[in-house]
Amino acid sequence: MTLNVAIVGAGLVGSAFIKQLAASKLDVAVVLIARSSKTIVSMDFSPLNLANVDFSAASEGGWTPAQIAEFLSKSPVPAVLVDNTSNEGLAQAYPEFLAKDISVVTPNKKAFSSTIELWNKLFDKSNKALVYHESTVGAGLPIISTLNDLIATGDRVHKIEGILSGTLSYIFNEFGSSDVAFSAVVKKAKELGYTEPDPREDLNGLDVARKVTILSRLAGNLVAGPTAFPVDSLIPKPLESVESVEDFMAELPKYDTDMAKLRDDAKAEGKCLRFVGKVDLTGTPSVKVGVEKYDLSHPFAALQGSDNVIAFTTERYPSPLIVQGAGAGDAVTAMGVLADLIKIVQRGGRK
């Protein structure tokens, strides 16, 4: 085997990733698969059988990031952590993995939109291990690789603008084109697997703000984090203090008429609502995230389903380079994660 892999998180994305990896016949051994409270591990680094991942047989108890890093550090071949969780603690521990020459692949945005100090540790030139995180923005769409390629080849980014949330794209596409209730579309987006584990992280703009933080930083504008610039929230004020997701979802229908009014006002002007993220580097850099009205002839008005669209305006692309397609969902996100793992295999697991 060329690499040993630990997969942490076997939810929607993690399960789809395991299925795709099993079908890919990639020359790696999966030696650990973890959920929050159960861990399947092959202590002698022999490959686990991906066709039969059975957590019912695993003993109770999750492994800490430090335990996983310690285990992988003993691997006789280069090792990779695939983090398919949205866990903050694991994200903060990536430097521990990198310090042990363990590469990281993840769709988890938390580390990359955290402090600049953590960002610098992740991309420290002296790291021998690799970090790939394509699916942190636009799921499997080639957004991060495109931006990195533009910059690495000497282009200058002027603006990045787009619809970066599969959930909010789906919500505004569905809710805007019919009389369906806002709360019903939010529920459906959750059922379809587009939302974050807690859908309020989508509705409050934080998920898009995290993605915009990542893009802005990659473009050279080191914003302090997702709360360092203006972000619109779609959470009704009285629901901001609700504790559980279940209570929030139960209360949301009470605010359907407020959201319908916003939609109908835009319609009356011949426009539609879209939730967009923008990075403008043409003068003093500015970053913002929120609801905007677009003419029905605008490309952002014609999106379908959970589509994301991102427009890079650069020195070489004054008429923007556009990437568009499904921006959420288990299969497309897992595809981005697997494509990143394949890159690590191709590079032999080390810089």
Ligand SMILES: NC(=O)C1=CN([C@@H]2O[C@H](COP(=O)(O)OP(=O)(O)OC[C@H]3O[C@@H](n4cnc5c(N)ncnc54)[C@H](OP(=O)(O)O)[C@@H]3O)[C@@H](O)[C@H]2O)C=CC1
């Ligand atoms: N869904 C999508 O369309 C997209 C998702 N992403 C990102 O992918 C990641 C996963 O999303 P998704 O699959 O939808 O989320 P899920 O909630 O379906 O799955 C999360 C998984 O992580 C596990 N987990 C959580 N904390 C820990 C921990 N401390 N140790 C071990 N396992 C843990 C959960 O365990 P348990 O099973 O025990 O609950 C679960 O298996 C998130 O970061 C999300 O932002 C990115 C792009 C698109």
Ligand SMILES: N[C@@H](CC=O)C(=O)O
């Ligand atoms: N909840 C996110 C999932 C992908 O990042 C979204 O809706 O875009």
